[in-house]
Amino acid sequence: MDLMTLALPQEPADGIAGWAADLVDAMGGPGAGLAIALENLFPPLPSEVILPLTGFAAGQGVISLFSALFWTTLGSVVGAAVLYWIGMLFGRERMHAIWAKLPLVKTSDLERTEEWFAKHGTKAVFFGRMVPIFRSLISVPAGLERMPMPTFLLLTTLGSLIWNSVLVLAGYWLGDQWDLVETYVGIISKVVLVLVLAAIALYIVVRLRSRGSAQHRRTS
Secondary structure, three states: OOHHHHHOOOOOOOOHHHHHHHHHHHHOHHHHHHHHHHHHHOOOOOHHHHHHHHHHHHHOOOOOHHHHHHHHHHHHHHHHHHHHHHHHHHOHHHHHHHHHHOOOOOHHHHHHHHHHHHHHHHHHHHHHOOOOOHHHHOHHHHHHOOOOHHHHHHHHHHHHHHHHHHHHHHHHHHHHHOHHHHHHHHHHHHHHHHHHHHHHHHHHHHHHHHHHHHHHHHHO
């Protein structure tokens, strides 16, 4: 009996879990690593499904627990490195040129963000690897700001190993109830998304009010 049959008795085989199970069945640990690398590049692919499923596979003897942790962490680092290079190739000059054309923002906002990242970038990359949504996106500003590659890879590896270990081990211990991890991590992801959207909305409101006040002062 293959992993997909064990893991997905009530789920369609063409879902994300079915796709990940097929990869692990066909390629073992490297398949799990490939799935996580793609999850980093395409954040809508949920790590909270792929990682616990990989842990479940380890619990069923399809792959070893060491293989599950090694390959998923390697996949995380490879995916993050690709995003880092995208940020680096895009470059600060191009980012500044695009930023200058955007409404409601100022060049000083970007400069302050860069200053913040210069001071706190190492913490942002390390802890960002353990925050849903941001775990993939944090690699892009690291590349834009040319964080030293060895530092980036070390922080990404450590942060990814912690995140992956928690979710893989949860799937390993929960067995055929591995999908409970998706439920709880999914709630956290939604909370993070709501907070981000609220922060963006607040930022836009503040900018519009400040712009309206400035125009009122000029006309009065």
